[in-house]
Each structure stands twice: as structure tokens, then as C-alpha cells.
Amino acid sequence: MFSRTMLSCLTIGVMVILPLGIADPLGIAGEPAQPLEVGSAKQLLFDERFMAESENVKIVMNQPxxxxxxxxxxxxxxxxxxxxxxxxxxxxxxxxxxxxxxxxxxxxxxxxxxxxxxxxxxxxxxxxxxxxxxxxxxxxxxxxxxxxxxxxxxxxxxxxxxxxxxxxxxxxxxxxxxxxxxxxxxxxxxxxxxxxxxxxxxxxxxxxxxxxxxxxxxxxxxxxxxxxxxxxxxxxxxxxxxxxxxxxxxxxxxxxxxxxxxxxxxxxxxxxxxxxxxxxxxxxxxxxxxxxxxxxxxxxxxxxxxxxxxxxxxxxxxxxxxxxxxxxxxxxxxxxxxxxxxxxxxxxxxxxxxxxxxxxxxxxxxxxxxxxxxxxxxxxxxxxxxxxxxxxxxxxxxxLDGFYSADASYEGGWITTPTLKFSGNFLELNINTSSAGSAQVELRDESGQAIPGFTLQDCDTIMTNDVRHRVSWKGNADLSALAGRPVQLHVEMRSAKLYAFQFVEK
Structure with missing residues (x-):
């Protein structure tokens, strides 16, 4: 289980705090952190950059x-x-x-x-x-x-x-x-x-x-x-x-x-x-x-x-x-x-x-x-x-993108990203839920509150093995109204592997 305080990563022979380009989700001296700009680029999950908080999820290497x-x-x-x-x-x-x-x-x-x-x-x-x-x-x-x-x-x-x-x-x-x-x-x-x-x-x-x-x-x-x-x-x-x-x-x-x-x-x-x-x-x-x-x-x-x-x-x-x-x-x-x-x-x-x-x-x-x-x-x-x-x-x-993944246990787990800013209209996941697994995504504001219309309850259940699954909420996948606004992704999974996410244009 990762937490907000587990932001350091053990490298080969060196303990490195806050690697290049990683925003501090706690801010400096208690000040609010700046959102992490992800734009419309694909983001891989092989470290804690996008795991400000998590439970029953771990980073796993995947053999080819x-x-x-x-x-x-x-x-x-x-x-x-x-x-x-x-x-x-x-x-x-x-x-x-x-x-x-x-x-x-x-x-x-x-x-x-x-x-x-x-x-x-x-x-x-x-x-x-x-x-x-x-x-x-x-x-x-x-x-x-x-x-x-x-x-x-x-x-x-x-x-x-x-x-x-x-x-x-x-x-x-x-x-x-x-x-x-x-x-x-x-x-x-x-x-x-x-x-x-x-x-x-x-x-x-x-x-x-x-x-x-x-x-x-x-x-x-x-x-x-x-x-x-x-x-x-x-x-x-x-x-x-x-x-x-x-x-x-x-x-x-x-x-x-x-x-x-x-x-x-x-x-x-x-x-x-x-x-x-x-x-x-x-x-x-x-x-x-x-x-x-x-x-x-x-x-x-x-x-x-x-x-x-x-x-x-x-x-x-x-x-x-x-x-x-x-x-x-x-x-x-x-x-x-x-x-x-x-x-x-x-x-x-x-x-x-x-x-x-x-x-x-x-x-x-x-x-x-x-x-x-x-x-x-x-x-x-x-x-x-x-x-x-x-x-x-x-x-x-x-x-594709499959070298590492954030894996949720069979009992279920979740991750919450630090605050992000994105461009684009849709959210796509590279994910494998397995036949017995599933996933849901909630969008939250910078204070951690669920954004109406994009809650876990609204999310159409994800049951697939897809390199670019488009997430939707009651059939609506359009996120253009949230582009450029500070948001957090909260992903709840069961028996699933999450390799990457990307906000994409139309």
C-alpha cells in the first residue's frame, strides 16, 4: 500500500526524492502543489508518480x-x-x-x-x-x-x-x-x-x-x-x-x-x-x-x-x-x-x-x-x-506500454492520482481487468470531491482487456468541459492491471 508520504523511490544505490518532472502533491512548506501537467500525452504507471494514494495496488513488472x-x-x-x-x-x-x-x-x-x-x-x-x-x-x-x-x-x-x-x-x-x-x-x-x-x-x-x-x-x-x-x-x-x-x-x-x-x-x-x-x-x-x-x-x-x-x-x-x-x-x-x-x-x-x-x-x-x-x-x-x-x-x-502495471488484488484496490491538468476530450486506459475483474473511474476536483456526473456510481463498469479503452459515465465519454481544470483520477479496480492512461483529442 502506497501513501502520500511514500514519494521517494529507491534507485540503484541512490535514494532520490521527487524525480525530475514530478510534482509534490503536498506542496512545499505546506503550500498547495501545482497540478501536474499531463496534456494529451500517454502516461505510464511504473512508479508512484500517479499514485498519490493507493490501497492494495502494487507496481508489477510484466514478462514478455x-x-x-x-x-x-x-x-x-x-x-x-x-x-x-x-x-x-x-x-x-x-x-x-x-x-x-x-x-x-x-x-x-x-x-x-x-x-x-x-x-x-x-x-x-x-x-x-x-x-x-x-x-x-x-x-x-x-x-x-x-x-x-x-x-x-x-x-x-x-x-x-x-x-x-x-x-x-x-x-x-x-x-x-x-x-x-x-x-x-x-x-x-x-x-x-x-x-x-x-x-x-x-x-x-x-x-x-x-x-x-x-x-x-x-x-x-x-x-x-x-x-x-x-x-x-x-x-x-x-x-x-x-x-x-x-x-x-x-x-x-x-x-x-x-x-x-x-x-x-x-x-x-x-x-x-x-x-x-x-x-x-x-x-x-x-x-x-x-x-x-x-x-x-x-x-x-x-x-x-x-x-x-x-x-x-x-x-x-x-x-x-x-x-x-x-x-x-x-x-x-x-x-x-x-x-x-x-x-x-x-x-x-x-x-x-x-x-x-x-x-x-x-x-x-x-x-x-x-x-x-x-x-x-x-x-x-x-x-x-x-x-x-x-x-x-x-x-x-x-x-504496448506493458513493461509495468499498477495491479489491484483480487480482493480489490484503488489509486488516486495527484492533481492533474489535461487537454483533450476523452480518457483512455490501457487496462486488463481479467474475466473476474472490473474497474471504475471517478473524476475529482483538487480538493478531492467527486465531480457531479463523473462519480464511481456514474461510471460504466470496465470489464475488458484493451490498450485504449475509452471511459464513459452513463454513456457519456466527453470530458472537454473539464480540460484545463485541476482534476484527480480515482480508479477502483479488482483483479486488474492498469498499464497507462491518456487524455486524447477527438
């Missing part, structure tokens, strides 16, 4: 539905494996995947520089539906005497591709990456078409984070933001600490002098001591207001005598500003498969999402052995024992 593998290594240049570092972009009906692979054993330490230089590739695939992928022949990079392949570049493994809305069309696509085995400094390459990249020879910073280099333009903040594995020497990380996420913010991609790296996600006292977080797959959610999601790989280490080995699955975190993060539920977002399945021991989320109607597709790389399970022997063709062409890409299907 696994759809199985959608892309496998089947080319000679993919002969060793796909890596876990990849990006998915959606432009209209076209889905693009940028992934990396090795044709030879990348852990052949006798020739590691040669392996990462000559046998590591950045590749490209595309799809019309996000499920069925093709590998077009691009004619860019020669492999074994032929350019008849889908290779974009050599020796780039850890990159993330993003669209830059600020730059000229000739540099619309950006690729943040290092070269080789995370060497050569952090670089930004560019492309006009997302296929032909001018690979930068000059780093923007000298340091080289391990793992995937993730960056995007944050239109909410008007800045470029990078989410990277924290560099131990740069951040002063203790020798007994492992993987964590740092964030950099820049106005100019060529000038990182004021990037101010900060650690924003790390294990805390509620995590087991032998767990750290690998890749982050952070993104700004484009279909709602003030919503960022991160899907870090939780790495649970085996005992030290097993070396750098252990299990990885995919967890989830949410933020209103991309800086302060919370984990309402610390269980796995995409759990490991059962023993013997293709994703039984090692899962990592790729960067990006695809929207298909009212569904969200996400993608992860997985194998059925642990982090160190392949490093004790060279996996040449003779000794592969079935472990060639591993690291498949799988898809998972999530409900």
Missing part, C-alpha cells in the same frame, strides 16, 4: 512472451558465433538489425589481435515484420575473395547504431564503437543510408569501455546520451567491484570535454554480492511521456574457482529522466529457458524495439552455456562438439 529464435548464424563469416552486441532500428515498415559476429574462435589468445582484426565483422539484416529476417548482399567488404555478403565493416564488434535528427542527411546514421578488442578509443562513424559508413579513424575520447557502446539522441533533454560499461580507471571503481553502467551527456558529438561521466546503475545492498550488471540496452520509450527503460544483463558469478563464469538473464529498470533508475521488481524480465533449451544459461538484450500495432518486439541474444563455458578450449571445426554457429537472436513480444 518468448517467440523463439528469429536469426541464426548460417554464413561462413558467421561460422564461430553471433555476439551479444546488436541494435534494432525501425523506420516505417522496415526493420534493421546491426549485429556482430566472428568467423573464427575469438578467444584464441595466441592470435587475439589477428582474430579481432581479420575475423570479426559488423553485419546487417532487415525485415518487414520484425520476425522474418533476410541478409542482403551489400557488396561492401570482401570476404574470401567475394563481396557477395552482408558485412558492413571489419573489426567492429561493440557498436550501436542510432539516428541523429540534428545532423545533416549525409550523417543521419551514427555508429558509436571501438575497434578490435575494445581498443583505439571511443569513436563515432556516420552514414547517409545506414549501410555505407565512413568509419572514423579519430576517437572522441581515449578510453574504451568494454561491452556494447550504447548511445542515442534524447529529444526530451535535447542532448546526446551514452550508456556505457563503467571504465574502472576513469570512475575510480574499487578492485572488488565489477560491472556497472555509467552515463555521459554531450551537446556536440565531436566534443566530449564536458561529458561528465556518472555511474547511474550498479548493484546495491539488495542484490547478491556475486551479481553485477553487463550490457544495459537502455532506450527512451517513444510512445509515452517521460519513460526510459533499461534491460541490463544480470551476471550471477559462479564460485571463483570456476573463473569468469556464471549465468546471465535479462532484468529491467525504469526511469523518468534517464538518470535516476528504479527496479520495482528485481526478478528476470526475460528468464532463462529450461535446461537444454537454446536460451538456458546466457541471455543479453539488444538495443532497440520494434512496434507492430499494439505489440512491442524486443530482441535478445542467447546460448545454452555460461559466460565462461567456451573459453577453456579453442572451438575449431574438429573440436566444436556442436558449438559452432552459436549465439542466436531471439524475439520477445510485449504488450
Amino acid at each position: 512472451k518468448k517467440l523463439g529464435p528469429v536469426l541464426k548464424p548460417d554464413k561462413r563469416w558467421e561460422d564461430f558465433r553471433f555476439t551479444s552486441y546488436f541494435t534494432v532500428l525501425q523506420e516505417g515498415d522496415l526493420c534493421r538489425m546491426y549485429y556482430s559476429c566472428f568467423s573464427e574462435d575469438q578467444w584464441n589468445y595466441d592470435e587475439v589481435e589477428v582474430t579481432w582484426r581479420d575475423y570479426a565483422f559488423l553485419c546487417y539484416a532487415e525485415s518487414d515484420d520484425g520476425i522474418h529476417w533476410r541478409k542482403p548482399n551489400l557488396g561492401i567488404v570482401e570476404y574470401n575473395g567475394s563481396k557477395d555478403n552482408n558485412i558492413l565493416a571489419r573489426s567492429i564488434v561493440d557498436g550501436t547504431v542510432f539516428i541523429d535528427p540534428k545532423d545533416v542527411p549525409e550523417r543521419r546514421y551514427k555508429l558509436l564503437h571501438t575497434v578490435g578488442a575494445h581498443e583505439g578509443g571511443l569513436r563515432i562513424s556516420s552514414s547517409a543510408d545506414g549501410i555505407h559508413f565512413n568509419v572514423s579513424e579519430k576517437p572522441v575520447v581515449p578510453w574504451c569501455p568494454d561491452s556494447q557502446q550504447n548511445m542515442f539522441y534524447d529529444q526530451r533533454r535535447g542532448k546526446y546520451v551514452a550508456y556505457l560499461r563503467a571504465v574502472r580507471e576513469l570512475m575510480g571503481i574499487d578492485a572488488n567491484e565489477w560491472r556497472m553502467v555509467m552515463r555521459c551527456e554531450v551537446d556536440d558529438l565531436d566534443d566530449w570535454s564536458k561529458s561528465d561521466p556518472q555511474i547511474i546503475f550498479r548493484p546495491d545492498a539488495d542484490d547478491p554480492p556475486d551479481v553485477d550488471f553487463y550490457t544495459n540496452a537502455c532506450s527512451l520509450y517513444p510512445w509515452a511521456a517521460d519513460a526510459y527503460f533499461m534491460f541490463p544483463a544480470a551476471y550471477h558469478h559462479y564460485p571463483a574457482e570456476y573463473g569468469n563464469d556464471g549465468l546471465l538473464d535479462i532484468s529491467a529498470a525504469a526511469s523518468r529522466d534517464g538518470v535516476r533508475w528504479l527496479r520495482p521488481d528485481r526478478g528476470p524480465y526475460i528468464p532463462l529457458g529450461t535446461k537444454g533449451e537454446w536460451d538456458a544459461m546466457f541471455n543479453m538484450m539488444g538495443v532497440g524495439m520494434v512496434r507492430q500495432g499494439d505489440k512491442i518486439l524486443q530482441y535478445y541474444n542467447a546460448v545454452d552455456f555460461g559466460h565462461g563455458g567456451t573459453r577453456d578450449e579453442s572451438l575449431d571445426i574438429e573440436s566444436a562438439q556442436g558449438r559452432r554457429r552459436w549465439g542466436w537472436m531471439g524475439a520477445a513480444e510485449q504488450r
Whole structure:
């Protein structure tokens, strides 16, 4: 049960009071608070922003539905494996995947520089539906005497591709990456078409984070933001600490002098001591207001005598500003498969999402052995024992806005929002009441009094599973007379999940 006083949220290692953009429903020094302006933007329920008061309602993480593998290594240049570092972009009906692979054993330490230089590739695939992928022949990079392949570049493994809305069309696509085995400094390459990249020879910073280099333009903040594995020497990380996420913010991609790296996600006292977080797959959610999601790989280490080995699955975190993060539920977002399945021991989320109607597709790389399970022997063709062409890409299907929800118990519960101001004519809910559940909505004034005509008794009972159910009161759904006025939403539910709400125009 939440209350007015429970407005602080526990982030990873930090207690944050009143995150950016959240109005204080109690006001400062006892003064009345200003209403929270929600306009006509969709609002998600993954924290207490819209739960000034509640009873028998809690925030719950919702696991997506696994759809199985959608892309496998089947080319000679993919002969060793796909890596876990990849990006998915959606432009209209076209889905693009940028992934990396090795044709030879990348852990052949006798020739590691040669392996990462000559046998590591950045590749490209595309799809019309996000499920069925093709590998077009691009004619860019020669492999074994032929350019008849889908290779974009050599020796780039850890990159993330993003669209830059600020730059000229000739540099619309950006690729943040290092070269080789995370060497050569952090670089930004560019492309006009997302296929032909001018690979930068000059780093923007000298340091080289391990793992995937993730960056995007944050239109909410008007800045470029990078989410990277924290560099131990740069951040002063203790020798007994492992993987964590740092964030950099820049106005100019060529000038990182004021990037101010900060650690924003790390294990805390509620995590087991032998767990750290690998890749982050952070993104700004484009279909709602003030919503960022991160899907870090939780790495649970085996005992030290097993070396750098252990299990990885995919967890989830949410933020209103991309800086302060919370984990309402610390269980796995995409759990490991059962023993013997293709994703039984090692899962990592790729960067990006695809929207298909009212569904969200996400993608992860997985194998059925642990982090160190392949490093004790060279996996040449003779000794592969079935472990060639591993690291498949799988898809998972999530409900639109469905990562988290405010869930009412079977016995019933309720939430009351802080005072809001909206624009629009109708109220729509993304809600699932279940067959035995229901919901009603009451509109109240800023003093908490029910507005005549919009009481619980007037509300037409909601019994549905709908991403945009229009609320009505005795058949009337028109709220235009209340637009711009301070109101509170009071929602009573039984056996229901409320994902989001939105005031919409006609």
C-alpha cells in the first residue's frame, strides 16, 4: 500500500526524492502543489508518480512472451558465433538489425589481435515484420575473395547504431564503437543510408569501455546520451567491484570535454554480492511521456574457482529522466529457458524495439552455456562438439506500454492520482481487468470531491482487456468541459492491471 508520504523511490544505490518532472502533491512548506501537467500525452504507471494514494495496488513488472529464435548464424563469416552486441532500428515498415559476429574462435589468445582484426565483422539484416529476417548482399567488404555478403565493416564488434535528427542527411546514421578488442578509443562513424559508413579513424575520447557502446539522441533533454560499461580507471571503481553502467551527456558529438561521466546503475545492498550488471540496452520509450527503460544483463558469478563464469538473464529498470533508475521488481524480465533449451544459461538484450500495432518486439541474444563455458578450449571445426554457429537472436513480444502495471488484488484496490491538468476530450486506459475483474473511474476536483456526473456510481463498469479503452459515465465519454481544470483520477479496480492512461483529442 502506497501513501502520500511514500514519494521517494529507491534507485540503484541512490535514494532520490521527487524525480525530475514530478510534482509534490503536498506542496512545499505546506503550500498547495501545482497540478501536474499531463496534456494529451500517454502516461505510464511504473512508479508512484500517479499514485498519490493507493490501497492494495502494487507496481508489477510484466514478462514478455518468448517467440523463439528469429536469426541464426548460417554464413561462413558467421561460422564461430553471433555476439551479444546488436541494435534494432525501425523506420516505417522496415526493420534493421546491426549485429556482430566472428568467423573464427575469438578467444584464441595466441592470435587475439589477428582474430579481432581479420575475423570479426559488423553485419546487417532487415525485415518487414520484425520476425522474418533476410541478409542482403551489400557488396561492401570482401570476404574470401567475394563481396557477395552482408558485412558492413571489419573489426567492429561493440557498436550501436542510432539516428541523429540534428545532423545533416549525409550523417543521419551514427555508429558509436571501438575497434578490435575494445581498443583505439571511443569513436563515432556516420552514414547517409545506414549501410555505407565512413568509419572514423579519430576517437572522441581515449578510453574504451568494454561491452556494447550504447548511445542515442534524447529529444526530451535535447542532448546526446551514452550508456556505457563503467571504465574502472576513469570512475575510480574499487578492485572488488565489477560491472556497472555509467552515463555521459554531450551537446556536440565531436566534443566530449564536458561529458561528465556518472555511474547511474550498479548493484546495491539488495542484490547478491556475486551479481553485477553487463550490457544495459537502455532506450527512451517513444510512445509515452517521460519513460526510459533499461534491460541490463544480470551476471550471477559462479564460485571463483570456476573463473569468469556464471549465468546471465535479462532484468529491467525504469526511469523518468534517464538518470535516476528504479527496479520495482528485481526478478528476470526475460528468464532463462529450461535446461537444454537454446536460451538456458546466457541471455543479453539488444538495443532497440520494434512496434507492430499494439505489440512491442524486443530482441535478445542467447546460448545454452555460461559466460565462461567456451573459453577453456579453442572451438575449431574438429573440436566444436556442436558449438559452432552459436549465439542466436531471439524475439520477445510485449504488450504496448506493458513493461509495468499498477495491479489491484483480487480482493480489490484503488489509486488516486495527484492533481492533474489535461487537454483533450476523452480518457483512455490501457487496462486488463481479467474475466473476474472490473474497474471504475471517478473524476475529482483538487480538493478531492467527486465531480457531479463523473462519480464511481456514474461510471460504466470496465470489464475488458484493451490498450485504449475509452471511459464513459452513463454513456457519456466527453470530458472537454473539464480540460484545463485541476482534476484527480480515482480508479477502483479488482483483479486488474492498469498499464497507462491518456487524455486524447477527438
